[in-house]
Amino acid sequence: MNNKKLRKWLRHIHRDLGYFFVGIITIYGVSGLLLNHEVTAYSTTKHQTVIGLDLDKDELANYWKENHSDIRLKNVIVQPNDYQLYIDGGLGSYQPSNGQLSYETYHRNAIIDFVHRLHYNTIKGWKYVADFFALSLIFFAVSGLFLSKGKKSIRGKGKWILLAGFLVPIIMFYFT
Amino acid sequence: MKNSIVLMMAVLLLAACGQKKSNNTEAASEPKAEVIDVAQVLDKAESTVDKEVVFKGWVSHVCKHSGRRCFLKSEDGSVSIRVEAGGKINGFNKELTGNQLQIEGIMKVKKLDEQYLSEWQAKVEAAQKAEDVEEGGEHCSAEMNNIKEMRDWMKKNGKDYYPIYYINGVDYSILN
Numbered sequence: 609m610n611n612k613k614l615r616k617w618l619r620h621i622h623r624d625l626g627y628f629f630v631g632i633i634t635i636y637g638v639s640g641l642l643l644n645h646e647v648t649a650y651s652t653t654k655h656q657t658v659i660g661l662d663l664d665k666d667e668l669a670n671y672w673k674e675n676h677s678d679i680r681l682k683n684v685i686v687q688p689n690d691y692q693l694y695i696d697g698g699l700g701s702y703q704p705s706n707g708q709l710s711y712e713t714y715h716r717n718a719i720i721d722f723v724h725r726l727h728y729n730t731i732k733g734w735k736y737v738a739d740f741f742a743l744s745l746i747f748f749a750v751s752g753l754f755l756s757k758g759k760k761s762i763r764g765k766g767k768w769i770l771l772a773g774f775l776v777p778i779i780m781f782y783f784t
Numbered sequence: 785m786k787n788s789i790v791l792m793m794a795v796l797l798l799a800a801c802g803q804k805k806s807n808n809t810e811a812a813s814e815p816k817a818e819v820i821d822v823a824q825v826l827d828k829a830e831s832t833v834d835k836e837v838v839f840k841g842w843v844s845h846v847c848k849h850s851g852r853r854c855f856l857k858s859e860d861g862s863v864s865i866r867v868e869a870g871g872k873i874n875g876f877n878k879e880l881t882g883n884q885l886q887i888e889g890i891m892k893v894k895k896l897d898e899q900y901l902s903e904w905q906a907k908v909e910a911a912q913k914a915e916d917v918e919e920g921g922e923h924c925s926a927e928m929n930n931i932k933e934m935r936d937w938m939k940k941n942g943k944d945y946y947p948i949y950y951i952n953g954v955d956y957s958i959l960n
Contacts, residue, residue: 643849648848648849650878682842682882682960683960685861687861692844692857692861693882694843694844694882694883697878697879697880697881697883699844699881714878714881715879716877716878716879724849725850725851725874725875728849728850728852730850730851730852731874732874
């Protein structure tokens, strides 16, 4: 196969794989950005209030039923200095000594959860798609080297840009 | 390029159809009668390593990034055990926090030997020197205490390792 034909095939496959992976590249890109800035799929809502002192487990449960009936209290574990509250989708604590009641609940963002789960490879079978994607990314990188001709090709100014791209991670890894 | 499209779809279909449908739904399996608590499963952990166990506990923490693991507390809140997502479990939603789960899984153990503890201690001591004393002192002290407690346990029990028991989860259902 001569260079012209090879370049044509590389361009076609690069193009079609590129179209195919637009969605998946976007998923990994968005998820990567969010993870880089520690944005998780869950938001936390915190509440704090002061209620009666020295409530026992049943009194606390009654208080909760009357004042926070929108969140189901599932269990109360009595510890030496506080009560641990297990509520639907969250946790809380009550300190009998000062009446401090605090709790937090977690709420899922479906879109962020979707991209994170795929990025973290927690979906059954996704491993194989991700492997194919990873190999395709390598193909994109290598095939991209040969798509252009002339002054702007890898033999021209392309080689300097390629070198710069390799140097960035090396410099950051070893010298920062 | 119909061939390339067909190839890509074939890869996806193979990945999807080659896997059993994941079972990450709530109340996936029927709760079994007389399921033991976290405390009881830990009591007999040594004798059940690499065997299937079924137990229940209260979700006190779910890994916020991938949901790959959660921690379950015993009914009295005295002990907890880590459960890794595996088998039919895609991952744990953080909204499971506060719920009581029944877990089916395999008991596993990580043995921390004296070499591991010595290396850990060396890292903590190095971190203590590097960090600000006021800020890093408390953190390093807690870790050093942990290491000391582990060594005391090893001496008391005549073992040359400290066992960390955890569960490779296979399936779960929500009890409460």
